[in-house]
Amino acid sequence: MSTAVLLTGASGYLGGSLLVHLLHKFDLESRNVKLFTLVRKPEHVGKVQELGGDVTPLVGDVQDAEGIKKLIVDNSISVVIETVDARQFAVAKPCVEALAIVKEKLDVPVHFIHTSGAKMFSSHVGVDQSAFLNDDDNVYDTIAKVDARHPVMKQFVGLNNQIIDFAESKDVRAYIVAPPMVYGPGRGFGNKISIQNVALVRVARALGQLYQVDKTDTIWALMHIDDQAALYATLLSGILRLEAPYGKNGFYFSENGTFGWRALSLAVINALRKRNGLDGIQELPVASEQDMIAMGQVLQCNVGMIPVSIAGNCLIRGNNARKLGWVPQHGVDHLMSNVDDEVAFIVKEDTTFSGSKLS
Numbered sequence: 001m002s003t004a005v006l007l008t009g010a011s012g013y014l015g016g017s018l019l020v021h022l023l024h025k026f027d028l029e030s031r032n033v034k035l036f037t038l039v040r041k042p043e044h045v046g047k048v049q050e051l052g053g054d055v056t057p058l059v060g061d062v063q064d065a066e067g068i069k070k071l072i073v074d075n076s077i078s079v080v081i082e083t084v085d086a087r088q089f090a091v092a093k094p095c096v097e098a099l100a101i102v103k104e105k106l107d108v109p110v111h112f113i114h115t116s117g118a119k120m121f122s123s124h125v126g127v128d129q130s131a132f133l134n135d136d137d138n139v140y141d142t143i144a145k146v147d148a149r150h151p152v153m154k155q156f157v158g159l160n161n162q163i164i165d166f167a168e169s170k171d172v173r174a175y176i177v178a179p180p181m182v183y184g185p186g187r188g189f190g191n192k193i194s195i196q197n198v199a200l201v202r203v204a205r206a207l208g209q210l211y212q213v214d215k216t217d218t219i220w221a222l223m224h225i226d227d228q229a230a231l232y233a234t235l236l237s238g239i240l241r242l243e244a245p246y247g248k249n250g251f252y253f254s255e256n257g258t259f260g261w262r263a264l265s266l267a268v269i270n271a272l273r274k275r276n277g278l279d280g281i282q283e284l285p286v287a288s289e290q291d292m293i294a295m296g297q298v299l300q301c302n303v304g305m306i307p308v309s310i311a312g313n314c315l316i317r318g319n320n321a322r323k324l325g326w327v328p329q330h331g332v333d334h335l336m337s338n339v340d341d342e343v344a345f346i347v348k349e350d351t352t353f354s355g356s357k358l359s
């Protein structure tokens with residue numbers, strides 16, 4: 001019997017890149033996988049079909065809980081890979097409930113992969129940053145004890161454990177994938193750019209400057225989009241073999257080293273200065289209160305969210321995917337030596353944003 005897999009977020013940066021990877025690098029046929037993908041907009045059905053490969057697009061909205069449940073149950077889907085929303089239990093819940101129904105119907109193990117984010121394991125939620133947090137070392141218990149300082153993060157920090165508990169109560173195997181600062185050109189038909197590096201480029205373009213946001217030189221985990229797609233694929237392969245740890249042991253941090261926010265910010269501003277015929281700068285100014293307000297206006301968030309977007313410490317180690325055979329190819333040297341190309345790609349793709357100071 002084939003395994004029916006549903007990937008959500010086909011038009012997104014993570015989901016779109018993963019879809020292309022699964023269609024062209026995963027060998028669905030030999031693994032006996034029937035692949036479905038969720039799109040929200042009917043016009044994206046044709047875009048999925050244009051990718052070639054054996055995938056069935058389904059149209060649905062993850063906010064429509066009953067509609068999503070019906071799609072999963074009607075198509076006897078036993079693996080859901082969720083890449084739409086890192087922050088809402090309301091998105092995970094109907095998927096898990098529907099998988100439980102499929103389990104009853106088919107009497108096979110069923111699996112829910114939730115895409116979270118490395119922020120949920122960072123200084124922003126109060127995780128101790130004096131040592132690396134290993135994804136195979138009681139992350140569930142560590143997170144259960146943290147006390148998030150930032151009010152927005154406080155609201156979200158418990159979500160991964162909540163999903164694990166709920167899935168366990170329904171006999172559904174849950175896996176939490178936590179991407180950090182993901183970079184590199186997206187491979188899908190829709191959004192091709194990421195989040196945190198894009199925020200740096202937007203601020204730099206709008207204000208003509210980037211700043212030291214943190215008092216100390218903070219570091220964050222990094223991940224190239226191709227390695228990120230490969231991690232999901234390795235996890236899916238481990239799931240199909242029923243070898244992938246799940247539930248309280250099912251955390252998958254995708255990281256391949258760390259970068260310094262100041263070094264990356266300096267490289268981004270200098271890449272933009274070079275594009276605009278200006279000399280490079282040697283050091284970033286310390287952000288004043290006014291600079292923080294201006295950054296908030298660019299990023300359309302309150303000042304308190306700026307460090308959460310483009311600063312902070314995130315020291316995580318992803319051992320679980322490596323144990324399943326994942327071998328990431330891109331590290332900090334690749335990130336830092338490709339900043340000019342990365343900035344040029346973001347400027348080209350970020351069409352809704354127009355910078356006033358640097359282009």
Ligand SMILES: NC(=O)c1ccc[n+]([C@@H]2O[C@H](COP(=O)([O-])OP(=O)(O)OC[C@H]3O[C@@H](n4cnc5c(N)ncnc54)[C@H](OP(=O)(O)O)[C@@H]3O)[C@@H](O)[C@H]2O)c1
Pocket residue numbers: 008009010011012013014015039040041060061062063083084085086087115116117118178179180181182183190191193194195196
């Ligand atoms: N990119 C990163 O570096 C990163 C790192 C850590 C965590 N994450 C998290 O991972 C998730 C995906 O990130 P991303 O960068 O891939 O985002 P993205 O490019 O904005 O993609 C989001 C996807 O979700 C779809 N979507 C949104 N609302 C939907 C709805 N109500 N029903 C069905 N589909 C819906 C979008 O479809 P439409 O095209 O129809 O809008 C799109 O395909 C987010 O929660 C993000 O916070 C991302």
